[in-house]
Amino acid sequence: MTEVPAYRRPAAGTHPPLNTPAYRSTALRHPTRPLILLPQRLTELTGPVLGETLLLPTDNDLTRQYDGEPQGQRIIVHGRVLDGDGHPVARSLIEIWQANAGGRYRHGADSWPSPLDPYFDGVGRTVTDDEGRYEFVTIKPGPYPWGNHANAWRPAHIHFSLFGRAFAQRLVTQMYFPDDPLFTHDPIFNAVPDEAARRRMVAALDMERTAPRWALAFRFDVVLRGNAATPFEEVRG
Amino acid sequence: MRLGETPSQTVGPYLTIGLAWDEGAYVVPEDTAGAVWISGTVYDGAGDTVSDALIETWQGPDVHWTRGVPGGGFAGFGRCPTDGGGRYRILTRLPEPVDGQAPHLDVSVFARGLLDRVVTRVYFPDHELANGGDPVLASVSDERRRTLLARQTPDGYAFDIRLQGADETVFFDV
Numbered sequence A: 001m002t003e004v005p006a007y008r009r010p011a012a013g014t015h016p017p018l019n020t021p022a023y024r025s026t027a028l029r030h031p032t033r034p035l036i037l038l039p040q041r042l043t044e045l046t047g048p049v050l051g052e053t054l055l056l057p058t059d060n061d062l063t064r065q066y067d068g069e070p071q072g073q074r075i076i077v078h079g080r081v082l083d084g085d086g087h088p089v090a091r092s093l094i095e096i097w098q099a100n101a102g103g104r105y106r107h108g109a110d111s112w113p114s115p116l117d118p119y120f121d122g123v124g125r126t127v128t129d130d131e132g133r134y135e136f137v138t139i140k141p142g143p144y145p146w147g148n149h150a151n152a153w154r155p156a157h158i159h160f161s162l163f164g165r166a167f168a169q170r171l172v173t174q175m176y177f178p179d180d181p182l183f184t185h186d187p188i189f190n191a192v193p194d195e196a197a198r199r200r201m202v203a204a205l206d207m208e209r210t211a212p213r214w215a216l217a218f219r220f221d222v223v224l225r226g227n228a229a230t231p232f233e234e235v236r237g
Numbered sequence B: 001m002r003l004g005e006t007p008s009q010t011v012g013p014y015l016t017i018g019l020a021w022d023e024g025a026y027v028v029p030e031d032t033a034g035a036v037w038i039s040g041t042v043y044d045g046a047g048d049t050v051s052d053a054l055i056e057t058w059q060g061p062d063v064h065w066t067r068g069v070p071g072g073g074f075a076g077f078g079r080c081p082t083d084g085g086g087r088y089r090i091l092t093r094l095p096e097p098v099d100g101q102a103p104h105l106d107v108s109v110f111a112r113g114l115l116d117r118v119v120t121r122v123y124f125p126d127h128e129l130a131n132g133g134d135p136v137l138a139s140v141s142d143e144r145r146r147t148l149l150a151r152q153t154p155d156g157y158a159f160d161i162r163l164q165g166a167d168e169t170v171f172f173d174v
């Protein structure tokens, strides 16, 4: 087997432990046996090429998927996808989904008494450019109640799914908004042990990109795993 | 430059809004020669089926799909949310042995209650010789190795995933 670069394992405290009792759904779903170390081989060092062919023109503007405009505060969410070495992750699919302005998801299992918005699905997709940049226009999602504990409410968030270049870089996360008073009450946000890592899930208000009299902007950079070996060599295929 | 990674978070119960694709289960089109269904059920630690999970499969480079997305397939990538009974299914063709490894698929499992994906591999019982020389299977104890082997079915293979419990599936730290 030729020498291929491997992806660095994240520092301890970056990812939430699968067993997080405060988030009750983990109880019966986290593996109890130790994970077995899988040295990264060709299958883990490669990944699907999922590009523009999957996209519709309105996929990155969640406010224009119907004839009418959704309720709520219009926002721009943009940023870059980088690897842990600071290199842009170019031409890579990003998928997002979210609740509407009132905190309601368009999903059969979400039935709390907040109305659906006829003009909002809460689904977006885009592909990063050559510099790893992406942009969505959407509506600021509302917080919503859930059944984890008495009077539990999730802080407002947008779900993000990223592929990177390799199976080993696959990531699903959530983007939060600055200074949300619900952070301290949320076992999912707080499941990330390292405080600096938690802050990396929080977007920043971006006045530069804010469109006057149109939409506030938030910047959210996503960092996927970097290479353990410094010089990147061609993966044979 | 070194940057800290963005943490993983759960897909939550409403994952299908963003992650379900109409043709996601079709790694290859239905009429592809040698296509097989890989299907199974996801169980939790109480033995209950998990109806809000997502299975993704990835098979490494293959001359048939590394350089594009032929026939409307998804470049070796399959994706299927579990249904009300915890079931998923993926239509694909078995990969070739690669790098001294037996034919296998990498599998990611996402679900409400999983704060990070868990990763496993599917191997195929009719490749006994190749399986015997596979370095990843060799790294797993005899007793647990069978959790990585699919069963043959009339239209392909069955591969159940047990997140927890006595027959817990082997999950890997990638």
Ligand SMILES: [Fe+2]
Residues within 6 Å of the ligand: A157, A159, B012
């Ligand atoms: Fe959510």
